[in-house]
Amino acid sequence: MQKVLYLGYVWPEPNSSAAGSRTMEFLRLFRQQNWQVMYASAASLSEHRADLAALDIEEKVIAINCDSFDHLLQNYQPDLVVFDRFFTEEQFGWRVAQYCSQALRVLDTCDLHSLREARQQLLKLSMPVHAKEAERHQVGAVTADAVALYKCMTASDLAQREIAAIYRCDLSLMISSFEVDLLRQYFSVPAYLLCDTNLMLVPVQRQLTSYEQRQHxxxxxxxxxxxxxxxxxxxxxxxxxxxxxxxxxxxxxxxxxxxxxxxxxxxxxxxxxxxxxxxxxxxxxxxxxxxxxxxxxxxxxxxxxxxxxxxxxxxxxxxxxxxxxxxxxxxxxxxxxxxxxxxxxxxxxxxxxxxxxxxxxxxxxxxxxxxFDRELNTQSFLQALLLAREQQAQRRQQNFTGMMLRHHLHKSTQYMSQWITLKNQKN
CATH class of the missing domain: 3.40.50.2000 (Glycogen Phosphorylase B;)
Structure with missing residues (x-):
């Protein structure tokens, strides 16, 4: 692989969130392999975003529902496309499949959004409805097991969208073994579609401050x-x-x-x-x-x-x-x-x-x-990525569910996007 296109849901902010830190680790790793990297996002440029130019990463501001992205794909012709969260895959995945079918499509889930939503809904259900604010927050954390979570998630539109995106991609990057097990055991996602990697920036300090030196x-x-x-x-x-x-x-x-x-x-x-x-x-x-x-x-x-x-x-x-x-x-x-x-x-x-x-x-x-050993996580991630590339044709043939979901959802998304594009041009 020589060219990487990283489609960001937002511009990476490593000092604001763990997700931003994780994104930067991937970008640094790609550059260490001497791969050419372009980071593109439709989000507004943020005040605390990372300096990607310092890593010799090209930045592109892109637009949704716009044919200009098709031209970018045709000109750049990436070998690897990374979708930052499933929302991005929904918006741009069909265009990547159409204009860069040879590119390895990788989804970085960051975390399983539908799992988080299910737990949030369960928490809301446990709170008294008409109580005062302080009384509503006396209930404890959600402790539902995998069976209860699966039942809650299957009724969720978000889960159907997110897991469909996982099926449509060649590889999905997971950050929790619990979520990998949930997807494999309850949602029947094939193991070869999932890569469990803890790769994220964890700057371990050699000299730790003592108990006596700390407060608060x-x-x-x-x-x-x-x-x-x-x-x-x-x-x-x-x-x-x-x-x-x-x-x-x-x-x-x-x-x-x-x-x-x-x-x-x-x-x-x-x-x-x-x-x-x-x-x-x-x-x-x-x-x-x-x-x-x-x-x-x-x-x-x-x-x-x-x-x-x-x-x-x-x-x-x-x-x-x-x-x-x-x-x-x-x-x-x-x-x-x-x-x-x-x-x-x-x-x-x-x-x-x-x-x-x-x-x-x-x-x-x-x-x-x-x-969280950085070297071990780096090597296992690269091996999974290169193996997915090597077996790309075989895996796509095996993943009929992914082909079916890609056909139906991407056709509807494609036509809707094209309709919006034409409407915008007339206006």
Whole structure:
């Protein structure tokens, strides 16, 4: 492979989200292979986007429902096209199939959106309908098993769209072994269509700040990501009051990109609840904290904030959803709790017990070494990519479901897009 076209849902922001960090790892890896890379997106140019020019990556602003993208494909003729999330595959996949049929089509799911949506719906159903805001956030994290999740997902339009996109592509990049198992066992997705890779930037620090040098609790996450905003609300209304009862002088510092006014309105220093907003260096503020709190009641994929916590030697308290796909058979680098009382008590215990804190720090380092080794993840990903290229014709022939879905959905998408294009030209 010599030419890569990376179709971004957004412009990558490695300092704003784990997804942005993961995208940059792929882009760097492609350039290290001396492959020519073009990054194209229909999204607005963002303030915090990465400097792709520094990696000698060409940037292209593209438009949806526009034939100009066809001309780009015909001129560039990529060997590999990466779709950043299934929305992008839906919009541009038929054009790639039509004008660059020889290109290997790869979908980076980032996480399974339909799984996250299913858990969010289950959480909403567990909340009292007409209760006040604080009362609504007393319920704990979603603990539904795979059977219940599958049942919820099958009724979802989002799941049907997302899994159809997985079938239509030659390879889908997954970031959670739980999601791989869910797709294989319950949705019958062939194993050769899935690549489980933890490749993401985890800058492990050699010199870890000690227990005595640290202070305060910390929570961090992009506010545009629904699970992160929900976690802040659960902290504010249900968990933090219980922590403050036991630790009256404790402080919680909440960081995250793109905080809306409603988030900053939660700032209450008299309660030790500090809304900090954007962090110029997430690893730096994480390394100064004593305990990271990630009370995720719903979500999917693996959590960049928790990888950063382990990399900086900061023990964490999170839920089963938080640790999903991250620890394998190893003990977590902190404590895990799914209800507000247990979560708060675990946070206090980890904050006060130095021996437990140091053990948790060691356990976090062990997880990073076993499951987030950059060199091993890089080699396994490249091998999967090159094997998919080598077996591309054979796999496409085997994947009749994917051909069928591509035919029906792409025809309808193609005709709708062409109709919109003609309409825009007349206007």
């Amino acid at each position: 609790f910390l929570s961090i996450g992009n506010f545009r990501h629904a699970p992160n905003w929900d976690a802040v609300l659960w902290l504010k209304h249900a968990i933090w009051p219980r922590i403050r009862q036991q630790l009256p002088q404790a402080e919680l510092h909440v960081y995250g990109a793109y905080p809306p006014p409603k988030a900053m309105a939660l700032h209450q220093p008299q309660q030790g609840f500090y809304m900090k907003g954007w962090a110029d260096n997430a690893q730096e503020v994480m390394a100064q904290a004593k305990v990271c709190l990630a009370p995720l009641r719903f979500g999917a994929g693996i959590k960049g904030k928790l990888a950063d916590a382990m990399a900086t030697g900061t023990p964490s308290v999170t839920t089963q959803i938080g640790v999903e796909g991250m620890q394998g058979d190893l003990a977590w680098g902190g404590l895990v709790a799914d209800d507000r009382e247990t979560f708060a008590d675990a946070a206090v215990r980890l904050y006060q017990d130095q021996n437990l804190w140091q053990l948790s720090q060691q356990q976090g380092q062990a997880i990073l070494q076993k499951y």
